[in-house]
Amino acid sequence: MRAVVVEQLGAPEVLTLREIPAPEPGPGQVLIDTAYAGINFAEIKARSVGYRVTTLPFVPGLEVSGLVRAVGAGVTGFRPGQQVAALLDTGGYAEAVVADAARTFAVPDGLGLRDAATLPSVLPTAYALVHHAGRLRAGETVLVQGAAGGVGTALGQVARLAGAARVYGVVSHPDKAKYALDFGYDEVFVGADFDEQVARATGGRGVDLLLDPVGGDTWRRGVASLARYGRAVSYGNAGDAEPWSAGFADLAAKALSVSAFSILGLAAADPQALRDLTETAFGLAAADGVRLPVTAEFPLEQAAEAHRLVESRSSTGKLLLRVNGD
Numbered sequence: 001m002r003a004v005v006v007e008q009l010g011a012p013e014v015l016t017l018r019e020i021p022a023p024e025p026g027p028g029q030v031l032i033d034t035a036y037a038g039i040n041f042a043e044i045k046a047r048s049v050g051y052r053v054t055t056l057p058f059v060p061g062l063e064v065s066g067l068v069r070a071v072g073a074g075v076t077g078f079r080p081g082q083q084v085a086a087l088l089d090t091g092g093y094a095e096a097v098v099a100d101a102a103r104t105f106a107v108p109d110g111l112g113l114r115d116a117a118t119l120p121s122v123l124p125t126a127y128a129l130v131h132h133a134g135r136l137r138a139g140e141t142v143l144v145q146g147a148a149g150g151v152g153t154a155l156g157q158v159a160r161l162a163g164a165a166r167v168y169g170v171v172s173h174p175d176k177a178k179y180a181l182d183f184g185y186d187e188v189f190v191g192a193d194f195d196e197q198v199a200r201a202t203g204g205r206g207v208d209l210l211l212d213p214v215g216g217d218t219w220r221r222g223v224a225s226l227a228r229y230g231r232a233v234s235y236g237n238a239g240d241a242e243p244w245s246a247g248f249a250d251l252a253a254k255a256l257s258v259s260a261f262s263i264l265g266l267a268a269a270d271p272q273a274l275r276d277l278t279e280t281a282f283g284l285a286a287a288d289g290v291r292l293p294v295t296a297e298f299p300l301e302q303a304a305e306a307h308r309l310v311e312s313r314s315s316t317g318k319l320l321l322r323v324n325g326d
C-alpha cells in the first residue's frame with residue numbers, strides 16, 4: 001500500500017511517499033481502508049521534533065475516516081464496508097491502517113467520510129476542554145488561543161453551546177480573526193498584547209476560563225488575564241517553550257486553578273472514558289450542528305504541502321489528506 005513515511009525527523013520534505021506492506025488487524029483491532037486523514041498540529045511536532053514518536057521510520061497520522069476492511073479476533077460491533085472514524089497513535093497517512101476497536105467509531109448519521117475525518121481528535125478534545133477540564137458554567141467568559149485553527153474553531157462553538165456569556169479568541173493575524181468570528185466567537189484579538197485587549201473587553205475583570213495550546217509567555221499572560229476563581233487549561237505547547245509550572249504565589253491571590261488535558265493520554269489511560277467522551281462529542285456534530293470547516297484538501301503525496309501550510313501559520317480550520325476518498 002502507499003503510505004507517507006518519516007525516516008528521519010526534520011522539515012516537511014522528510015514526508016516521503018513509499019510502498020509498504022499493508023497491516024493486518026490483530027486481536028481487538030479494526031483494519032480500515034482510509035478515505036481521509038485529518039492533519040493535526042501534533043503530527044507536525046512528531047515529524048519535526050519526534051513528539052510521541054517511539055520508532056523510526058514511522059507513518060504519521062492521528063485520525064482517519066474510512067471503510068472497515070476486516071476485524072481482528074474478539075472484535076464485535078463492526079462489519080466490513082462500515083463507515084468509521086478512528087483515533088490513532090500513529091499511521092493515518094496511509095491507504096490502510098489498523099486502529100484499536102476501542103478507538104474506532106461509527107460515522108454519525110448525516111455525516112460523510114470527509115467530515116468524519118475531522119472529528120476524532122478535535123471534537124472530543126474541545127468537549128473535554130470546555131466541559132470536563134474547564135468545567136464551564138453557563139454565563140461565564142472564555143478565552144481561547146489559536147481560535148482559527150482546527151481545535152479553535154470547534155472550541156468557539158462548543159463553548160457557545162455550553163452557555164458561555166462571551167467567547168474571546170486570540171490569533172496571530174487579522175485575517176484569522178475575521179475567519180474565527182464565524183465559529184462562535186464574540187471577539188477575536190490579534191497578537192501578543194491580547195491581555196490588554198482582554199482587560200479592555202472585560203472592564204478589567206478578566207475571564208473565567210482560559211484554554212491554551214501555546215504555552216510560554218502566551219500561557220503566562222493568559223493566566224494573568226483570569227478573573228478571581230478563574231481556571232486555565234493547558235493542552236499544547238505550540239510555541240516550544242519550557243514546560244510551565246505554577247505555585248502558591250502565582251495562584252493564591254485570585255484563587256486560580258490550572259490543569260492540563262491530553263486526548264492521547266486519556267485514550268491510553270482509560271479507553272472507556274475516551275469512548276464515552278467521543279460518542280458525546282460526535283453528537284455535537286450530528287445533532288447540534290457544530291461545524292469543523294475543511295479549508296484545504298491534499299492528495300496523500302502532498303502531505304508535506306499540508307504541513308508547510310500549518311507551519312506557516314496561515315492555515316485556518318481543518319486540513320485533510322484525501323486517500324481513497326471521493
Ligand SMILES: NC(=O)c1ccc[n+]([C@@H]2O[C@H](COP(=O)([O-])OP(=O)(O)OC[C@H]3O[C@@H](n4cnc5c(N)ncnc54)[C@H](OP(=O)(O)O)[C@@H]3O)[C@@H](O)[C@H]2O)c1
Binds near residue numbers: 121125148151237262
Ligand atoms: N491536548 C490535546 O488533547 C490536544 C488535541 C488536539 C490538539 N491539541 C493542540 O491544540 C493545538 C491546535 O491543534 P490543531 O491540530 O487544531 O492545529 P491548528 O490550530 O489547526 O494549527 C496550529 C495552531 O497553533 C497556533 N500557533 C501558535 N503558536 C504557533 C507556532 N509557533 N507555530 C505554529 N502554530 C502556532 C496557530 O494559531 P495562530 O497562528 O493564530 O497563533 C494555529 O492555530 C495544538 O497546539 C495541538 O497540539 C491538543
